[in-house]
Amino acid sequence: MAKGKPGPPSSGDKIIQFIDTSKCIGCKACQVSCKQWHRQLTESTTFTGSYTNPPDVSGKTFTRIGFSEALVNGRFQFLMYKKQCLHCKTCKCASLCPDGVITTPEGFVLFTEACTPRNVTVKGKKTGNPIDLFIAACPYNIPRYDAESGRFVKCDFCYDRYETGVVNHTACAQTCPPVAIVTGPAAEITALAQARLAEVKGTYSNASLLGNGAVIYLLTEGSSSYIDMQTLDPVVLADDTVAA
Template identity: 35%
Template sequence: MGTKSFFIDTTKCTACRACQVACKQWNELDTEKTTNRGTYQNPPDLSPKTYTLVRFTETLEDGRMKWYFFKDQCRHCISPPCLIEADNQKAADAIIQDETGAVVYDPEKTKKLNFQTIKESCPYNIPRVNPKTKTIAKCTMCYDRVTNGLLPACVKACPPGAMQFGEREEMLKIAKERVAALKSLYPEARILDEEEVSVFYLIVDKPALYQLAERKDAPSLLALGSLFKPLSMLGIGAALLCQLPSLRQRVVKED
């Protein structure tokens, strides 16, 4: 099985949040108690119970309200800084990368990691810790569905087709074609960090409008990536994946 990628076209997202619900259903994640904060962004942030979240940003443009939507989740980095940090902590089996490129955390083994440094290693502020169990969690790329020939639950659930999933080269081609088609209408249309991640986001305005910090050029990704050859990481990941029986036990049925 080749390396897989998402293409997430923010111009097609209607913020229905079907992806959030599908993710919770598939991963059997609890709901969260929230309060009205004057925004539709709910829950307010990612958490050990929320692997994906549609971020809402409201702005005024020429006196008219404008919305920006961004479905946040793990980017499944090609050379994942979180995995490298786990290795630095002598816990390389806590975070693995499988043959699809999915970066998967073993909940029990993440208990021995220093959460703060794992969190700081992530350029996208993704991992979250359960304060009671000390397990660290995030999006799994639905690797248990994908390795059984199914789409990730969030992709399958998206009514406007804002998300696609498939072979990396194919997704990249579709993403680039879409950018080209949008350029006359949106001169700032671009794909974010496509060389470094497996989740290609198409945005058409400044990253801050999508609640994204302008990334300093991440030496952690580029420099560390050259220290760890992605293919050897995939090999290690494939071997270690066999050691995740608790994650593998689920019987995958088409829903």
């Protein structure tokens, strides 16, 4: 099997994604391909002094490349990373809208047509602003309310593409020129992430594997150096050890 190219999943496989920021070139091909696949319109934005554009995920942007500015070994660098839903193992959003949030056997967390403000409750009771409550429940600030459809939306892990049996199925992974994004069976992708971490440690001494649920990030610097990555958790392996 070619390095970085996962094999086809089999029935019952947990599917995860590896995002290697040491390879990311900030081209935003993943951002564009996600919009194209989901038939999302472009957004009008204003330059704010950063290459991060649009400034955040939204009802029309499910994944977004961020640029953090950092001093690394005395030199100014851009740290580039992909912001998207992590498809958490324990979804706080699901506790607020159990009728509208489902987790598939593969581990994809999906928002259904019932994922609307009217179905948001706190311990079974309607209270406060449902839109604000639902978004604030996510530790990664991912869900967004789409006024046009009246629903909450986010990355759906290209579940419709997965069902067709496409290998490395997500639109972002299929499009990424430097193969910084790889999607496939959990055991295989975790092994790929561990091998890549060992490979880059000589160049990036602060590199680590962080994430949650169905997404593993390889960050070249500490998570505090990335604007949206501070709340990521260390990756725990199958033997309950922390990847390092």
